[in-house]
Structure formats: structure tokens, C-alpha cells
Amino acid sequence: MTDRLIPASEALNVRPIWCVTRKDWRMASGPLPAAQFAFAEACGFRGDPGAVQVLPDSEGGVGGVLFGFDPEADPLGCGKLATSLPAGDYRFANAVADPSLxxxxxxxxxxxxxxxxTRKGARARLVVPAGVDVAALRRTAESVALTRDLVNTPANDLGPAELEDAVRNVASAFGAEVAVIAGDDLLAANFPMIHAVGKASPRAPRLIDLTWGPADAPKVTLVGKGVCFDTGGLDIKPSSGMLLMKKDMGGAANALGLARMIMARGLKVRLRLLIPAVENAISGLAFRPGDILPSRKGLTVEIGNTDAEGRLVLGDALAYADEEAPELMIDFATLTGAARVALGPQLPPAYTDDEALAATLARHAAAQADPLWRMPLWQPYASMLDSPIADINNAPGSGFAGSITAALFLKRFVERASSWLHLDIYAWNPSARPGRPEGGEAQTIRALDALIAERYG
Known part of the structure; x- marks a missing residue:
């Protein structure tokens, strides 16, 4: 999608776009020929947000475009233009609130x-506004595209091995190193929960470990849930619940997308990316409700529900990451349906005890139009995770506060990191919006990219 952005030197026969509002759209009549203005009025254009009015030139071609744009209603509203304009090159003819966005x-x-x-045919292209960093735009767009592509790929073509390949491809582009522990070697290396969740599948589970940057630089660690397909295990999901389970590795895809952004920026950090990649399948080897699993942390975990598997693989990965006490540790996971009940698909909950981190993240989320909402790590709910025969239960039976209790479960595996942030993302657009097509989505990574660049740039 980066081919949609071009410098002015590459543009041909550029058509102007006037971004207008209901209140000021008639002011655009100044630079418009009277015939174009009359044409827009005759077509009923009123400057409503998202309204697109193509204007003819004197020869019956495209002479320009009026576009209803309200950045306060939707800062990414200009995304609609990419799919609404005839093929050709365009530029913004008047000032927009945030040209880069x-x-x-x-x-x-x-x-x-x-x-x-493949959809063939020419497409609309936009001349990048003056003063906007073209390289930065392309870096972000390519990382978002990578994330979306991974989430959109069905599980038959994206299992743990293929997810490893995706990480290796990104690593090779930036000179990063990758180490992988797979199959029964997970037990020997003390990752028992990753092994338990993935052992029922013929596609071997694995822990993918990418490192990049100077060893003595500040440590930034990303952890992504890589459940490439989730049947629910022996607590099997209904068929309707499995339809989108190819996206259950959306946490891993988003973590990889952010890792790519950080490396492409060349930030002076010691970056680490950990992805526990598994398929939660059903066979005679599947772990069972009521099993008690050991963990890398040393905690014993009673299995209240095999469909709460994401927190198990993350628990081992977080414990491993925590051992080197990173300065900043962030995990991404399509973890709970409760998060969607609470905040819907567009607004991922964020959990952290670091007040300064939370405030800075909120600022960047607003500036980047990459929303999230802080939720509480409400400690009194930790008792819901109590087990009479193990240190902790992976799935409370009450059904209350499901996203919070999942975050509290993960918190038990983090002790030494200076700051920890947990993001319970959806990684999916159930319907199309401007700039956000239906399907796999990158959530929170543009905000985090800006935060990490500000802190370590």
C-alpha cells in the first residue's frame, strides 16, 4: 500500500482535493470554476463527513474532488479517499489538520x-504533502501491512513454522538474530506451558526469540501471543466461535509489526521479541480441564478451561523475558472476549501500574489516532484466580471481569521488569471504516512506536 504515496516529482496530471466541512464547503467555490461549484450543488454535496464529490473538467474528465472531512469525528477519515477516487494522482489543495496523518x-x-x-487495475495515488516525512510514512504503512497480512492469512498457510518464517524474514532485513526452541525441546528448556498447549497439534509448538541492537542499550522487550489457531482445546468452541480463530496470533503479528518499526527507525535499544507460537488443537495429547501444569516461573497452574490457553503460553514467555529485567516490557494478545464486551472491537484495553507510562501512552494514542483505554489491575479480583490445589487457576468460574483477571494472571509472571504493559487487542476490523479495511488490523503499535521513539530516539 506504500505505492499509494508518491513524491510530487513522480506525479502525473495531478487533480486537487479540497477537504471541506459542512460549514465551510461553499468557501471552496473561490478556487473552483463556477460550473464545478454548480455541479457539486446540483449533486447534493453538502460537505458531510466522508462525502466525496468528483468534479468534472471542461473536457469531461476528473477536474478535482470535494471531500467532506471532520478530523475531530475521525482523524483517519481521509482513508476513504483511497477507495473512492477514480484512478489517477491527487494532492491536497488546501490545508488539512494533520497532513502526515x-x-x-x-x-x-x-x-x-x-x-x-488479486484485484487488477490502476488505483488512486496521493502526492505526499510538503514537509511530511515520506520515509516515515512508508515505514509505518509497511509495518501495518505486514501485521494485517499475517492476521488475514488462514491457519492452513500460517502455523507455528510459518510464523517463525515471518519473523526470520523481518530479522534478515534488519540484521537481527533469531533463536527457536521447538517441540519437546521446550520441556528440556523449561517452557512447560507452551509445550502443553501446543503438543496436541502435529505442527510443533515453539518459542521464537528475536534480538537486535547493542547489548548494553536499554532493553525493550515485546511479547506476542502466537496461537495460530484456537479450537478451544477439549473445552471446544462452537463453530461460530472458531470462524475468526485464524486471528488468534494477532498479538504476535502486532508485536512483530512494532518490532519492525523500531528496527526500521534504528532506535538505540536492545530489542527483544518473544513469540510463543502454538496451535491449540484436539487429540489424545491435548491438555485437559483439571490438569495442573508446572510453569517456567515455578507456579503451578490448575486448568479451569483449556480455551484460556493464551495466558498459559504468555506466562512462560513473560517469565523468560522478565529474567533479564527489561526496562520496558510490552505484551500483545487477542486474549479475552470480555475485553470486547467491555470496550468493543475498536478500543483495546491497556493495563499497567506505571502511571507515567500510562499517561504518555494515552497522549501518543490520541496524537496517532491509534486508540486504547487504560483499565485497572484491580488487585481484589486476584482472589478469583485462587485454586484449592495449585498456586493459581487459569480461568475463574464466575465470568466476572474476564479481561482484568486475565491481566492479573499475567502479572504473576512479571516481577523484575521496570515497566510492564499488557494490551488485550482484537486485531480485527469487523466492518470497514476509513483507513481501516475489514479484516486483520494493527492496533496500538503506531502509538507505541511514537512513545518508544520519543523515549529512546
Whole structure:
């Protein structure tokens, strides 16, 4: 989708786009020929947000575009232009509130997942506004596209081994190192919960470990849930609950997308990316409700529900990451349906005890139009995880506060990290919006990229 953004030197026969509102759209009549203005009025254009009015030139071609844009209602509203304009090159003819975000929205809106079906034909392109960093836009758009592509790929073509391949491809582009522990070697290396969740599948579970940057630089560690498909295990999901389970590795995809952003920026950090990659399948080897699993942390975990598997693989990975006491540790996971009940698909909950981190993250989320919402690590709910025969239960039976109790479960595996942030993302757009096509989505990583760049740039 980066081919949707071009410098002015590459543009041909550029058409102007006037971004207008209901209140000021008639002011655009100044630079418009009277015939174009009359044409827009005759077509009923009123400057409503998202309204697109193509204006003819004197020869019947495209002479320009009026676009209803309210950045307060939707900062990524310009993403609609990528799919609404006739093929050709365009530029913003008047000032927009945030030219960089408007251009990025155009690029994000032009994304198409074409691995299985290619859509041919020329497309609209946007001249990057003056003063906007083209390289930065492309870096972000390419990382978002990578994330979306991984989430959109079905599980038959994206299992643990293919997810490892995706990490290795990114690593090779930036000179990062990758180590992998797979299959029964997970037991020998003391990752018993990752092994237990993935052992029922013929596709071997694994822990993917990417490192990049100077060893003495500040440690930033990303952990992503890589459940490539989730049947629910022996607590099997209904068929409707499995339809989107190819996206249960959305945490891993988002973590990899953010890792790519950090490496592409060349930030002076010691980056580590850990992805426990498994398939939660059903066979005679599947772990069972009522089993008690050991963990890398040394905690014993009673299995209240095999469909709460993501927190198990993350528990081992977080404990491993925590052993080197990173300065900042962030985990991404499509973890709970409770998060969607509470906040819906567009607004991921964020959990941290670090007040300064929470405030800075909220600021960048607003500036980048990459929303999230802080939720409490409400310690009194930790008792819901109590087990009479183990240190902790993975799935409280009450059904209350499911996203919070999942976060509290993960917190038990983090002690030494200076700051820890947990993101319970959805990684999916159930319906299309400007700049956000239906399907796999990158959530929170643009905000975090800006935060990490500010802190370590």
C-alpha cells in the first residue's frame, strides 16, 4: 500500500482535493470554476463527513474532488479517499489538520489482502504533502501491512513454522538474530506451558526469540501471543466461535509489526521479541480441564478451561523475558472476549501500574489516532484466580471481569521488569471504516512506536 504515496516529482496530471466541512464547503467555490461549484450543488454535496464529490473538467474528465472531512469525528477519515477516487494522482489543495496523518490514512485505506485474490487495475495515488516525512510514512504503512497480512492469512498457510518464517524474514532485513526452541525441546528448556498447549497439534509448538541492537542499550522487550489457531482445546468452541480463530496470533503479528518499526527507525535499544507460537488443537495429547501444569516461573497452574490457553503460553514467555529485567516490557494478545464486551472491537484495553507510562501512552494514542483505554489491575479480583490445589487457576468460574483477571494472571509472571504493559487487542476490523479495511488490523503499535521513539530516539 506504500505505492499509494508518491513524491510530487513522480506525479502525473495531478487533480486537487479540497477537504471541506459542512460549514465551510461553499468557501471552496473561490478556487473552483463556477460550473464545478454548480455541479457539486446540483449533486447534493453538502460537505458531510466522508462525502466525496468528483468534479468534472471542461473536457469531461476528473477536474478535482470535494471531500467532506471532520478530523475531530475521525482523524483517519481521509482513508476513504483511497477507495473512492477514480484512478489517477491527487494532492491536497488546501490545508488539512494533520497532513502526515491524513497521508497515512490514505495509505492505510489503500491496503488490500491479495494473497488469494488479486484485484487488477490502476488505483488512486496521493502526492505526499510538503514537509511530511515520506520515509516515515512508508515505514509505518509497511509495518501495518505486514501485521494485517499475517492476521488475514488462514491457519492452513500460517502455523507455528510459518510464523517463525515471518519473523526470520523481518530479522534478515534488519540484521537481527533469531533463536527457536521447538517441540519437546521446550520441556528440556523449561517452557512447560507452551509445550502443553501446543503438543496436541502435529505442527510443533515453539518459542521464537528475536534480538537486535547493542547489548548494553536499554532493553525493550515485546511479547506476542502466537496461537495460530484456537479450537478451544477439549473445552471446544462452537463453530461460530472458531470462524475468526485464524486471528488468534494477532498479538504476535502486532508485536512483530512494532518490532519492525523500531528496527526500521534504528532506535538505540536492545530489542527483544518473544513469540510463543502454538496451535491449540484436539487429540489424545491435548491438555485437559483439571490438569495442573508446572510453569517456567515455578507456579503451578490448575486448568479451569483449556480455551484460556493464551495466558498459559504468555506466562512462560513473560517469565523468560522478565529474567533479564527489561526496562520496558510490552505484551500483545487477542486474549479475552470480555475485553470486547467491555470496550468493543475498536478500543483495546491497556493495563499497567506505571502511571507515567500510562499517561504518555494515552497522549501518543490520541496524537496517532491509534486508540486504547487504560483499565485497572484491580488487585481484589486476584482472589478469583485462587485454586484449592495449585498456586493459581487459569480461568475463574464466575465470568466476572474476564479481561482484568486475565491481566492479573499475567502479572504473576512479571516481577523484575521496570515497566510492564499488557494490551488485550482484537486485531480485527469487523466492518470497514476509513483507513481501516475489514479484516486483520494493527492496533496500538503506531502509538507505541511514537512513545518508544520519543523515549529512546
Amino acid at each position: 491524513a497521508a497515512l490514512a490514505f495509505a492505510l485505506g489503500g491496503y488490500r489482502f491479495e494473497r488469494y485474490r
